[in-house]
Amino acid sequence: MSKTVNPATLGLIEAARAVAQGRISAQALTEACLARIADWQPRVNAFIKLEADAALKAAKAVDRARKRGAKLGKLAGVPLAHKDMYYRAGRETSCGSAIRRHWKAEDTATALQRLDAVGALDLGRLNMAEFAFGPTGHNYHYGHARNPWNTDRITGGSSSGSAAAVAARMVFGALGSDTGGSIRQPSHYCGLVGMKPTWGRVSRAAAMPLSYSLDTVGPMTTRVEDNALLLELLAGADPRDPTASDRPVGRYVAAVRSGAVRGLKLAVPRRYFWDKLNKPSAECLEQALKVFAKLGVKIVEMAPPDMAPITAAANILVSAEATALHGNWLRTRPNLYSDQVRARLENGLALSAVDYIDAQRWRSEAVAAFLAAMNGADAIFAPVADRPAPTIAETDVAGKPEAGKVIATLTRLTRPINYLGLPGLTVPAGFVRGGLPVGFQLIGQPFDEEMLYRLAGAYEAMTRHYERVPA
Incomplete structure (x- = not known):
C-alpha cells in the first residue's frame, strides 16, 4: 500500500481487501484508525467508550490467522x-x-454477532442521543457530538456518534438506528451514506428498543458499496426476533456494481418535501437530479398523499410506545432523564388507547396510498432535511417551549417514511457554501433495497463526493 495514503481514509471494502491480500496488516489498519481517533475525538466527541486494547488484540489475531x-x-x-x-x-x-x-x-445483539462472524473489529461504543430520543445529537450526560465538517454544527441524531466517527474516518462504518430519521438525517448532515431498511429487514434482537412499530437497524458508511455489503451481512431472518423477515436477502453489492439505471423512473414529490427547502440545498439537489437524467433515468413529478396525518400517526406510535417502555423509570427515577427526553416521554401519557389503535389501524391504508402515488416509479427522490446542519447552540432547546417545534422541523421529511415502513437511503449530494454537506434520500418499495443501491451506486460513480474528507 502506498505510504502517501492514510489507511483510515480507505473505503470499507478497500480496507478489507488490503488486509486479506496482505498489503496492510489488521494491526496497522487499526493503529491508523486509533491515530485518527486521537486527533478527532477531542473535537467531535464521537465515542462514549474506546476499547483500543481489545481491538488491537483482535487485529493481531487476524494477522496471525492470515499468515x-x-x-x-x-x-x-x-x-x-x-x-x-x-x-x-x-x-x-x-x-x-x-x-x-x-x-x-447479558446477551449480544444479533447485528453485532453477524459482524463478529465475518471478522469485523469493534473499537467501542459511540455517542448517541439519550435513549435514541432526540434528532440533534445533543447529549447532556456524555457531552454533545459535533459535526466533523464544522464542530459548531450538529451531527443530527440520534445516531450522532456513528455519524461523527464515520465522517471523520475514525472507523470504516457504524451501526445506527432509525425510528424517525436517526440514520438518514445524521448521514445528510455529515455527508454519509445511511440506510434505513424496510421495517423487519434486519433483526433488532438485543438492541435497545424505542418504538417497536418503527425501529430499524441499519449501516452508515462513506461509500454506497460499503453500505450495501454491511446490509447484506446484517439482513435476514432471526429466531430471536419474530419481526425479522424471512424474505431472501438481496444481492445489494451486485446491485451497486451493475451501473444499469438507464430507463428507470425516479419520482420527485415537490409538494410537502420541497415546501420549506432552503435555496442552497435545493440547488444541490437539482444538480443531483441532472446527474440522474444524464445517466438515463427518467425524472417524473409525483403528487404525494397528505403527509401531515402520516407524520401525526408516526408521532402517536413513537410517543405511546416509548412512554410504555419507560413507564417504570419515569415513576421511579425521573430525575435521571434530561429535561428534553423526560418531557417527550411525559407527552405520551396524554395519549389514549383509541389514539394508538387508530394510528396502527390506518397504517396499511397510508402505505397503499403512498405506493399508489409513486405510479409505477422505481424509487422516489426527496430531500432529507430542509437545510444543512444548524448550529449546536440554536438547537439546544432542552426544557424550552420551542423544543417540540425544533424536533418536528428536523424530522419532518424522514419520520413519515418510518410510519410507512419503507426503505430509505441517504446519499451525499455534495456541499453548499461554507463546506457543509447535503444529501438526498431515495425511498423505495417494501424490501426493494436493491433498487435504491442500484440508483445510488450509479450516481456515486459519477460524483465521488466521498473523496472529500473533513480537514
Whole structure:
C-alpha cells in the first residue's frame, strides 16, 4: 500500500481487501484508525467508550490467522464501532443515558454477532442521543457530538456518534438506528451514506428498543458499496426476533456494481418535501437530479398523499410506545432523564388507547396510498432535511417551549417514511457554501433495497463526493 495514503481514509471494502491480500496488516489498519481517533475525538466527541486494547488484540489475531493461511471473513481486521444501544454480553451499554450508565448486557445483539462472524473489529461504543430520543445529537450526560465538517454544527441524531466517527474516518462504518430519521438525517448532515431498511429487514434482537412499530437497524458508511455489503451481512431472518423477515436477502453489492439505471423512473414529490427547502440545498439537489437524467433515468413529478396525518400517526406510535417502555423509570427515577427526553416521554401519557389503535389501524391504508402515488416509479427522490446542519447552540432547546417545534422541523421529511415502513437511503449530494454537506434520500418499495443501491451506486460513480474528507 502506498505510504502517501492514510489507511483510515480507505473505503470499507478497500480496507478489507488490503488486509486479506496482505498489503496492510489488521494491526496497522487499526493503529491508523486509533491515530485518527486521537486527533478527532477531542473535537467531535464521537465515542462514549474506546476499547483500543481489545481491538488491537483482535487485529493481531487476524494477522496471525492470515499468515497461517486460514480463511478470513469478509470484514476480517476492519475496524468498526457502533451506537451505544447494541448490547454485548458482559459489556456496559449506556444507551446514551444516566440510568444505564453502568448497566451490563447479558446477551449480544444479533447485528453485532453477524459482524463478529465475518471478522469485523469493534473499537467501542459511540455517542448517541439519550435513549435514541432526540434528532440533534445533543447529549447532556456524555457531552454533545459535533459535526466533523464544522464542530459548531450538529451531527443530527440520534445516531450522532456513528455519524461523527464515520465522517471523520475514525472507523470504516457504524451501526445506527432509525425510528424517525436517526440514520438518514445524521448521514445528510455529515455527508454519509445511511440506510434505513424496510421495517423487519434486519433483526433488532438485543438492541435497545424505542418504538417497536418503527425501529430499524441499519449501516452508515462513506461509500454506497460499503453500505450495501454491511446490509447484506446484517439482513435476514432471526429466531430471536419474530419481526425479522424471512424474505431472501438481496444481492445489494451486485446491485451497486451493475451501473444499469438507464430507463428507470425516479419520482420527485415537490409538494410537502420541497415546501420549506432552503435555496442552497435545493440547488444541490437539482444538480443531483441532472446527474440522474444524464445517466438515463427518467425524472417524473409525483403528487404525494397528505403527509401531515402520516407524520401525526408516526408521532402517536413513537410517543405511546416509548412512554410504555419507560413507564417504570419515569415513576421511579425521573430525575435521571434530561429535561428534553423526560418531557417527550411525559407527552405520551396524554395519549389514549383509541389514539394508538387508530394510528396502527390506518397504517396499511397510508402505505397503499403512498405506493399508489409513486405510479409505477422505481424509487422516489426527496430531500432529507430542509437545510444543512444548524448550529449546536440554536438547537439546544432542552426544557424550552420551542423544543417540540425544533424536533418536528428536523424530522419532518424522514419520520413519515418510518410510519410507512419503507426503505430509505441517504446519499451525499455534495456541499453548499461554507463546506457543509447535503444529501438526498431515495425511498423505495417494501424490501426493494436493491433498487435504491442500484440508483445510488450509479450516481456515486459519477460524483465521488466521498473523496472529500473533513480537514
